[in-house]
Amino acid sequence: MSSPFYGLDIGASALRAAQQMLDTAAHNVANANTPGYSRQVVSLVEAPPYTFPAFNRSGLPGQIGSGVSVAAITRVRDNFLDLQVQAQTALKGEWDTRQQELAKVEAIFPEPSDSALGSVISKYWSAWQDLASNPTSTAARTALTEQAASLAMEMNRDSTQLGMIAAGIDGQVSQRIGTVNDLAKQIASLNGQIQRVTITGDHANDLQDQREQLLEKLSAIVPATTMTQADGTLSVLVGGTDLVNGVYARQLVAATDPTTGHVTPTWADGSAVALPTGQMKALLEVRDGDLVSYRSQLDALAKGIADSTNALHGRGIDAYGNSGQPIFTYHAGNVAGTLDVNPAVAADPRLVAAAALSNAPGDGSVAGLIADLGNARSYAAGVAGTDIVGGMDITTGSTAHLATISVGGAVGQTYTFAGAGAGLTLTGADGSSQTINVADIAAGGTETLNFDQLGIKLTVNAGAAPKTGADLVTDLTTAGHNTIVAASLYSPSQTTTDFYAGLIGKIGTASAQAAEMSKNQQLVVDQLTTRVQEVSGVSLDEEATDMVRFQHAYQAAARVITTMDEMLNTLINGTGLVGRG
Amino acid sequence: MRVTESMIYDTTNSSLSANLAALQAITEKVSSSKQLNRPSDDPADVRSAIGLHDTLAQLNQYLRNIDSASSKISAQDTALASAGDLLQRANELAIEGANGTLDASQRQAIAAEVSQLIESMAQDASARVGDEYIFSGFRVDRAPYQVTGPGQVGTYQGDHGIVVARVGPASTMQVNMAGDAVFQPAIDALTQLQADLTGGQPVQQSTIGQVQTALTTLTQARAAEGARANRLDAAKTSQEALTTSNQALLSQLEDTDMPSAITELTRRQTTYQATLAVTAKVMQTNLLDYLR
Numbered sequence: 037m038s039s040p041f042y043g044l045d046i047g048a049s050a051l052r053a054a055q056q057m058l059d060t061a062a063h064n065v066a067n068a069n070t071p072g073y074s075r076q077v078v079s080l081v082e083a084p085p086y087t088f089p090a091f092n093r094s095g096l097p098g099q100i101g102s103g104v105s106v107a108a109i110t111r112v113r114d115n116f117l118d119l120q121v122q123a124q125t126a127l128k129g130e131w132d133t134r135q136q137e138l139a140k141v142e143a144i145f146p147e148p149s150d151s152a153l154g155s156v157i158s159k160y161w162s163a164w165q166d167l168a169s170n171p172t173s174t175a176a177r178t179a180l181t182e183q184a185a186s187l188a189m190e191m192n193r194d195s196t197q198l199g200m201i202a203a204g205i206d207g208q209v210s211q212r213i214g215t216v217n218d219l220a221k222q223i224a225s226l227n228g229q230i231q232r233v234t235i236t237g238d239h240a241n242d243l244q245d246q247r248e249q250l251l252e253k254l255s256a257i258v259p260a261t262t263m264t265q266a267d268g269t270l271s272v273l274v275g276g277t278d279l280v281n282g283v284y285a286r287q288l289v290a291a292t293d294p295t296t297g298h299v300t301p302t303w304a305d306g307s308a309v310a311l312p313t314g315q316m317k318a319l320l321e322v323r324d325g326d327l328v329s330y331r332s333q334l335d336a337l338a339k340g341i342a343d344s345t346n347a348l349h350g351r352g353i354d355a356y357g358n359s360g361q362p363i364f365t366y367h368a369g370n371v372a373g374t375l376d377v378n379p380a381v382a383a384d385p386r387l388v389a390a391a392a393l394s395n396a397p398g399d400g401s402v403a404g405l406i407a408d409l410g411n412a413r414s415y416a417a418g419v420a421g422t423d424i425v426g427g428m429d430i431t432t433g434s435t436a437h438l439a440t441i442s443v444g445g446a447v448g449q450t451y452t453f454a455g456a457g458a459g460l461t462l463t464g465a466d467g468s469s470q471t472i473n474v475a476d477i478a479a480g481g482t483e484t485l486n487f488d489q490l491g492i493k494l495t496v497n498a499g500a501a502p503k504t505g506a507d508l509v510t511d512l513t514t515a516g517h518n519t520i521v522a523a524s525l526y527s528p529s530q531t532t533t534d535f536y537a538g539l540i541g542k543i544g545t546a547s548a549q550a551a552e553m554s555k556n557q558q559l560v561v562d563q564l565t566t567r568v569q570e571v572s573g574v575s576l577d578e579e580a581t582d583m584v585r586f587q588h589a590y591q592a593a594a595r596v597i598t599t600m601d602e603m604l605n606t607l608i609n610g611t612g613l614v615g616r617g
Numbered sequence: 618m619r620v621t622e623s624m625i626y627d628t629t630n631s632s633l634s635a636n637l638a639a640l641q642a643i644t645e646k647v648s649s650s651k652q653l654n655r656p657s658d659d660p661a662d663v664r665s666a667i668g669l670h671d672t673l674a675q676l677n678q679y680l681r682n683i684d685s686a687s688s689k690i691s692a693q694d695t696a697l698a699s700a701g702d703l704l705q706r707a708n709e710l711a712i713e714g715a716n717g718t719l720d721a722s723q724r725q726a727i728a729a730e731v732s733q734l735i736e737s738m739a740q741d742a743s744a745r746v747g748d749e750y751i752f753s754g755f756r757v758d759r760a761p762y763q764v765t766g767p768g769q770v771g772t773y774q775g776d777h778g779i780v781v782a783r784v785g786p787a788s789t790m791q792v793n794m795a796g797d798a799v800f801q802p803a804i805d806a807l808t809q810l811q812a813d814l815t816g817g818q819p820v821q822q823s824t825i826g827q828v829q830t831a832l833t834t835l836t837q838a839r840a841a842e843g844a845r846a847n848r849l850d851a852a853k854t855s856q857e858a859l860t861t862s863n864q865a866l867l868s869q870l871e872d873t874d875m876p877s878a879i880t881e882l883t884r885r886q887t888t889y890q891a892t893l894a895v896t897a898k899v900m901q902t903n904l905l906d907y908l909r
Contacts, residue, residue, distance in 0.1 A: 068622070068623070069623065138657075139657075142655050142656050142657055143655075145656060146654075146655065147655075147656055147663055147666070147667055148653055148663055148666035148667050148670055148871060149670075150670065154667045154670060154671065155670060155674070157671075158670065158671045158674035158675070159674065161675075161678075162674060162675070162677075162678040165678050165681075165682060165783055166678075166681065168783065169681075169682050169685045169686070169782060169783075170685065172748070172749055172757055172758070391755070393755065393778070395755075395756070395776075396754075396755030396756065396776065396778050397755065397756065397757050397758045398749060398753070398754065398755040398756065398757035398758075398778060398780055399755040399778050399780075400780070401781070404781065404783060404789075407783070410675075411675075411786060533667065533668060533671040534668070536667065537663075537664040537667040537668055538664070540656050540660075540663060540664065540667060541656070541660045541661070541663065541664040542660075543656050543657075544655070544656025544657045544658075544659075544660030544663050544664075545657075545660040547655075547656065547657035548657035548658075548659075548660060551657060558631075562627070562631055565627060566624050566627065566628070569621050569623050569624045569627070570618060570619050570620070570621070570624065571619075573619075573621035573622075573623050573624060574621060574622075574623070575619065575620070575621040575622065576621075576622050576903060576904070576905065577622075577903065577904040578621075580903075580904040580905050580908060581904065584908065
C-alpha cells in the first residue's frame, strides 16, 4: 500500500501545473499587443509512473500514476512563415524607398503646368520669334535675354535639386549602415544569451521573439538569409557573407567616393556588399542609376539648346554689325547646373544677333532660324562649313553665263553659267525649290532668291571675272562663306519638347511603377503578418477560456488536497483512540 | 482558421488607411480640378499634355506674328492707295499737258503740281510702322526715297531684303515689298513728266505710257498685297481654330471630369464611414465582458 502522503504529492503537482499554466496565460495576456510576441504554451506530460518494488511481481496493481509535470514551455511559431516575412519585407523595403525617392524627383517637375521647365522652353523659342518679327525692337531683344536667363535659371534649379536628392540619399545610406551595424551587434548579443539558455535545455522563447524582431528590421534594409545552429544561435548572411556568426558581428563600413562624395556600404576589407533587394539597394539604385540618367538627360536637353543656339547665333550679325557672340555658357561636366547667359549679352541686349546680313536692321532671319530650332527634328550632323542646313542640293545647268553671287555676307564673287536656258536650282530640305534662269535676267539686272528656311540669299548680277557653276557648289560648301550649320539636337531626332516630354514620361513611369509595387508589397506583407498572427498571435478569448479552465483545474486540485488532508486528519486524529478518555 | 484580436485590428487599420488614401487622391483631383497633378498620375497622358502645352504656346506665337504682319500690310495698303491716287492725278495732268495748245505759263503751272506729286510720292514711299520704314527692305532705318530738292528725289536707299512672318509651323510668308520695285517706275514717270513740261514741249505719248505703266505696276502691287492680307486672315482663322481644338484636347486630358469625380468622392466617403461603423461594432465585444 502506498503512503497516504502520496496523494498530497499528486495534488501538489496538479497545483504546480495549474499555477504554471495560469502564469503562462497571464504572460500571454500581458504581451497580447507586444510586437513580435509569439504565444507561449505549456506542454504537460504525465509524471513518471511508479511501480511498487517486489521480488517476483509488483506488490500492488499498478503502475500507479504520480501526477503531472510540466515538460516545457514553448512558443508557437512557424519558422517557415518567418523566412517568408523576412524575404517579403526586404522587397517592401526596396519598393517603399524607391517610391519615396522618386516622388521627390517628381516634385521637381510639376508637369503638366504653365510654369515648369517645359513651358519655360516654349517661351524661350517664342522670344526668338518675337525678335524675328521685330528685329529693331530693343524691347524684343531685352525680352529674349531675360527669357534665356529664365531658361538657364530653371535648368540650374532642376539640376541642383536632383543633386540635392542624391546628397540626401548619401545621408540616408550612412544612417542605414549605422542601423545595420547596430542591429548586427544586438543580434549577436542575443545569440549569446540564447545560447546560454539553450545549452541548459530550456527554450529561450522571449529572447527568440526579440531576435526575430531584429531580423525583420534588418531584412527591410538589407536582405538577410539565416541559418539556425544547433546551439540555438542564428547565423545571418547578407549577400552571401556572414554578418552575424554566433556572438560575433561583422560591421559594414561607409566608403566615401573622394570625387563625388557618394557613400557606399562595403565590408571591412573593402569588398562590395551584394544587395539583391532591400532599402539600401533601392537607395543606391536611385542615386547611381535613375538620378544619374535623369541628370544626364537634362544636361543633354540643355546642351542641345545651348549649342544649337550658339552655333546659329554665331552666324548672325548683331546690332553693332559684329558676328553674334555665344548666347549661353556652361561647364561641360555639369551643363544644366552651370548653364548661364553670356554676361556680355545679358548686359547689352544689342549684342543679340537677329540678322544674317550686315547693315540690315530689319533682317530677322537668323532669329527666325533659331526660333525654328524648337521644332527641329533633324539636321545633318555638321562640321562647320561642309554641310548646309537642310541638306540643300545645288545643281547647275550645263551652259555658261556671267553672274555675281553674294552668299550671306560674302559679296561680289562671280560665277559663270553657260548660255541661254542655263539654270541654277536651289532645293531645300522640305522639297521646295527655286530655279533661277540666269539668261533671263537683263544685263545689270538683279534676281534675289531667299530661302528663309535656309538663310542663304543669292543675288545674281551680270558681272566679270568668272568662276564656273561647279565652283559655286564647292564655294558654298567650304569654309569662308556664310553657310549656316546646325548640329543635330538629339538622337533619335526629335524636337526639344518631345525630348523633354520623354524625360518626364520616364520619371512618371518609374514613379508610378514604384508606387504600384509598393502598394502590392504592402498587401503581401499584410497577408503574411495575418498568417503569422493566426499561428502565433494571442487570442484574448482563447486565453480567457483557458484561464477559466486552469482556474477550475486549480480549484479541483486544491479540493483534492483538502480531501487528502481530511483523510490524513481522520487517520492521524481519528484512529487509534480506543481506550483514551 | 484561428483569428486573434490583433488580426482584426490590423485588418481594420489597413482598410481605414487604404480608404483614406483613396479619399485623399480623389479630393486632390476635385480641389485642383486637374486629374494630372504629377507625372506619375498618368505618364502617357502627361507626355501628351506637355506636347499640347507647347503646341498652344506656338499657336499663340503665330497669332502674335500674324498681328504684327497685319499691321505692316495695312500700312502698305494705305501708302499704295495714296500713291495710286497721286498717279491718277499725274495721268490727268499728263494728258492735259500733251495738249499742244498750252502756253509756257500753263505748262509751268502743271509742272509745279507734278513737282508736288513727286514729293508726295516720296513721302508715301517713306511710310513707317512705329519707327521702321516698310518699303526699304532690311534698311528699316532709312527712308527709301528722300527729297533732295524741289521736285527732286534721290536714289533708292533701301535694300532688297525680304521680311518674312512665321504664320504656321512650316509656313512663312513674305510681308514686305521692295520700295524700288513699286515706286521707282512711278517716280521715274513723274520725273519724266516734269522734264517734258519744263522742257517747253507738250508731254510725249511715251511719257503718258510711262505713267500708265507705273500705275499698272502700282495696282498690281496693291493686288499682291491684298492677296497677302487675305492669306494672313486665313492663317489667323486657321490658327485660332487650331487653338480652340487643342485647348479642348488638353482639357480632356488634364481637367477633372467634375460630375464623375464628385460621385467617386461621395462613394469613397460612404465607404470610409461604413468601415468606421463596422470597426466600432466588431471591436467592442469580448469574452471577458461575459465572465464574472
